[in-house]
Amino acid sequence: xxVVELDGYVLIVRGKDAxxxxxxxxxxxxxxxxxxxxxxxxxxxxxxxDVIDMGLFSxxxxxxPNKDALLSHLIPRILGQDVQIADxxxxxxxxxxxxxxxxxxxxxxxxxxxxxxxISPHGKEPGVTMSDSEFTDWRVENMIPxxxxxxxxxxxxxxxxxxxxxxxxxxxxxGQEILARMKxxxxxxxxxTREKNPVNDATSIGSTHSLVIRRC
Amino acid sequence: xxxxxxxxxxxxxxxxxxxxxxxxTITDKAKEMLSGAFGxxxxxxxxxxxxxxxxxxxMYDLQIVESTDQDCQExxxxxxxxxxxxxxxxxxxxIEIDYVDRLMGGGFKINNPNAESSCGCxxxxx
Numbered sequence: 001x002x003v004v005e006l007d008g009y010v011l012i013v014r015g016k017d018a019x020x021x022x023x024x025x026x027x028x029x030x031x032x033x034x035x036x037x038x039x040x041x042x043x044x045x046x047x048x049x050d051v052i053d054m055g056l057f058s059x060x061x062x063x064x065p066n067k068d069a070l071l072s073h074l075i076p077r078i079l080g081q082d083v084q085i086a087d088x089x090x091x092x093x094x095x096x097x098x099x100x101x102x103x104x105x106x107x108x109x110x111x112x113x114x115x116x117x118x119i120s121p122h123g124k125e126p127g128v129t130m131s132d133s134e135f136t137d138w139r140v141e142n143m144i145p146x147x148x149x150x151x152x153x154x155x156x157x158x159x160x161x162x163x164x165x166x167x168x169x170x171x172x173x174x175g176q177e178i179l180a181r182m183k184x185x186x187x188x189x190x191x192x193t194r195e196k197n198p199v200n201d202a203t204s205i206g207s208t209h210s211l212v213i214r215r216c
Numbered sequence: 217x218x219x220x221x222x223x224x225x226x227x228x229x230x231x232x233x234x235x236x237x238x239x240x241t242i243t244d245k246a247k248e249m250l251s252g253a254f255g256x257x258x259x260x261x262x263x264x265x266x267x268x269x270x271x272x273x274x275m276y277d278l279q280i281v282e283s284t285d286q287d288c289q290e291x292x293x294x295x296x297x298x299x300x301x302x303x304x305x306x307x308x309x310x311i312e313i314d315y316v317d318r319l320m321g322g323g324f325k326i327n328n329p330n331a332e333s334s335c336g337c338x339x340x341x342x
Contacts, residue, residue, distance in 0.1 A: 010217065012225050024269025041272060041333065041342060052217075059217060075230050077268035080286060080303035088225035091217055119217040161238045172340060215221040 001098035001138050002130030003118070007064040007148075008094025010119060014057040015082035022051060022058065025077065025174060027157055031084060034038050035119040037099035037165050038070055039175030043156040043182075046073050048165070050117050052110055059108070061094055061119060063147035093125045094118070098138055113164060114144045132158060133207070140153075140206035143194050150192060150203045150211060158182055159213055191216040235289075235302040238309040241266070242293055246315040246324060250296055253274060253280060261290070264313070265324075266304035270340025272333055276326050306330075338342035 005178050013022065019030055025148040028036035032053045038046040047066035052059040062070060067089070074085065095118040103109050107120040130138070140143070141162060145151050153207060156179065165180055182188045190213050195202075202210035221342035242250070254260060256334035263284055281299070288299040300308055312327040328334075 010309060011228070021268060023281055024267070025273075054217070071228060075228065076233075077273060078230055079268055079274075079307075080301055081268070085230070086225035087228055087229040088217070091225065106217075121217070173273075174271065174273050174342075175272045 001134065001154075003023055003095050003097045003101065003126050003128055004064075004130050004132070004135045005125075005128050006094045006096055008061055008119075009064050009067040009087070009089040010084040010092045010094065011060040011062075011067075012016050012057050012088050013060060014084045014086070015198055017081035017083050019056055021074075021078070021081055021083045022060070023170070023173075025074065027162075027166045027173060027175070027179070029170040033110050033164055037157045037162055038073060039157065039173075039179070040073070040153075041174055043175035043178035044153050045151055045155055045157060045160070045162075046070055048151050048152065048162060050110065050112055052108060052117075052119070054108070059088070059119065061117060063151070064089070065148065068152070086209040091121060093120050093122060095120065095125060095128070097126070098130070112141075137206045140194060140211050141192075143211065144193060145192060145211070146204065150213060155190070155213065156182075159190035159192070163188075188216065190214060226308045232303070233306045236276055236305050236309045238289065238291075238300045238305040238311075240291065240293070240298065240300070240308065240310070241312045242296070242298075243312060243314045245317070246313045247296070249315045249324070254296070257298065258292040258295055263288070263299045263301075264308060264311075265301050266307050272331075272342040274342060275340045278313075283306055 023030035026036040026038045035050050037048050047062040047070045049060045049062040097116040102122045107124050109118050145161040199210040199212050202212045204211040256262045260280050263279045267275045267277050286301040288301050291298045310329045314325045316322050316325050334341045
């Protein structure tokens with residue numbers, strides 16, 4: 001398929017406690033590069049974030065409109081730990097490629113469940129080759145939830161198809177009790193489905209099918 | 217991602233919370249249990265800390281320590297040295313340290329007037 005530009009932010013998190021800090025506040029077990037979800041006390045999504053282990057620091061790549069909410073969530077919880085956060089959003093472009101691609105030196109590329117995430121300094125980014133409607137069709141076909149559409153603060157991770165990012169044995173984090181209860185009782189309330197058009201209340205409308213979050 | 221640009225990325229401002237002179241109380245039952253833990257050696261201190269994480273966002277952290285590299289305020293309560301890190305003093309002002317004698321879920325408990333909610337196990341609060 002191709003490459004699309006995302007409305008993304010890039011936060012740089014440094015310090016010896018950085019990994020434990022991120023791990024203690026999000027749904028997935030943070031072991032190197034991975035994708036995780038920050039949830040609030042009622043397990044609603046604050047943001048889905050790709051954590052990229054860059055050696056000397058971790059980069060958090062999330063959805064631009066959610067940056068302030070995430071920072072408001074994180075900053076009060078830095079309680080004397082060795083954690084510093086910087087904002088590298090202005091100097092980088094965030095793209096998503098549906099297939100592997102070659103990138104220039106200085107461009108970071110990681111594979112995620114939704115494709116290859118590319119973080120590039122301005123001027124080095126690969127060209128955009130896919131229209132918004134083509135990207136939506138690809139997402140609908142592959143049931144890939146997207147921030148602002150399925151991944152919103154009205155939903156918990158299970159409802160919008162992010163159950164793969166909820167680690168069941170990692171221990172406590174904000175929202176964990178509610179997600180654990182849903183899992184143990186087999187009641188997640190809603191789920192992401194793909195239906196043939198026309199679809200009422202669709203979250204993403206493709207040319208033949210749509211994504212919709214339905215009660216289950 | 218170009219690491220040169222990452223090095224020059226502007227830091228996100230972290231507003232350190234105001235340091236308050238924390239007051240705390242320890243119930244008789246908790247003092248009894250602390251006496252058993254400390255023994256006759258009162259040179260050690262009870263470090264009452266808060267970590268980020270847990271089901272509600274913050275977790276209590278009780279340790280018996282000789283010293284700590286954290287910037288702390290020290291209280292003496294009935295002969296017990298109690299250390300409270302300045303970074304979390306705003307979350308701990310007014311707490312009561314209790315001990316609950318139960319087979320399940322027993323142990324030291326912290327009653328915190330600053331907590332809006334707590335998780336089921338009592339170790340985490342927000």
